[in-house]
Amino acid sequence: DIQMTQSPSTLSASVGDRVTITCRASQSISSWLAWYQQKPGKAPKLLIYKASSLESGVPLRFSGSGSGTEFTLTISSLQPDDFATYYCQQYNSYSWTFGQGTKVEIK
Amino acid sequence: QLQLQESGPGLVKPSETLSLTCTVSGGSISSNSYYWGWIRQPPGKGLEWIGSIYYSGRTYYNPSLKSRVTISVDTSKNQFSLKLSSVTAADTAVYYCARLLSPLSSGMDVWGQGTTVTVSS
Numbered sequence: 001d002i003q004m005t006q007s008p009s010t011l012s013a014s015v016g017d018r019v020t021i022t023c024r025a026s027q028s029i030s031s032w033l034a035w036y037q038q039k040p041g042k043a044p045k046l047l048i049y050k051a052s053s054l055e056s057g058v059p060l061r062f063s064g065s066g067s068g069t070e071f072t073l074t075i076s077s078l079q080p081d082d083f084a085t086y087y088c089q090q091y092n093s094y095s096w097t098f099g100q101g102t103k104v105e106i107k
Numbered sequence: 108q109l110q111l112q113e114s115g116p117g118l119v120k121p122s123e124t125l126s127l128t129c130t131v132s133g134g135s136i137s138s139n140s141y142y143w144g145w146i147r148q149p150p151g152k153g154l155e156w157i158g159s160i161y162y163s164g165r166t167y168y169n170p171s172l173k174s175r176v177t178i179s180v181d182t183s184k185n186q187f188s189l190k191l192s193s194v195t196a197a198d199t200a201v202y203y204c205a206r207l208l209s210p211l212s213s214g215m216d217v218w219g220q221g222t223t224v225t226v227s228s
Contacts, residue, residue, distance in 0.1 A: 001170060031212070043219065046216045049213045049214035050213060055214070098156065101154075
């Protein structure tokens with residue numbers, strides 16, 4: 001099984017900050033990585049797919065990069081609506097695995 | 108607009124079988140552009156993929172749950188279902204159904220609101 005490790009687990013930031021979350025895969029997954037945002041009591045929302053493709057309707061301040069085993073999600077200027085938990089997810093050979101999540105808190 | 112809705116018992120006794128259904132509205136489950144999946148989230152914890160199914164009935168399961176999971180599809184009702192046998196308290200979670208884009212590397216773009224299942228006697 002492919003394991004996904006996110007860092008940090010918690011991130012404290014202020015509105016306007018540039019925020020970066022890292023996700024590492026236990027083996028190469030090419031660019032088969034997605035990022036989700038989840039708010040309390042709500043279902044996850046797809047932000048990024050194929051490592052760097054922005055889902056329709058997602059603000060341009062969100063971006064993704066990476067390939068192989070290391071990936072990043074960047075929020076260029078953190079907005080009040082962005083305080084949430086973020087998950088990476090890999091796909092490989094009809095199997096999916098999520099990272100453990102990164103909670104972005106208000107500093 | 109495509110919508111997914113989970114339904115099923117909110118309380119299941121230990122050792123019994125958890126059964127949930129996801130009803131797809133606003134689109135066809137038989138589209139060859141999508142797969143369908145179940146994901147769960149224990150209280151205060153992260154997301155865990157349970158399994159996925161294609162409208163043809165082909166299934167893929169999380170190896171850690173494979174021995175207890177069955178996912179099926181009913182194209183006539185535009186539904187797919189989850190059965191998880193021999194449940195324990197560790198299976199208490201919010202269960203989500205979701206649409207998986209094809210190619211499968213493209214993520215899960217539509218989710219149900221989730222349904223809470225508690226395993227308790």
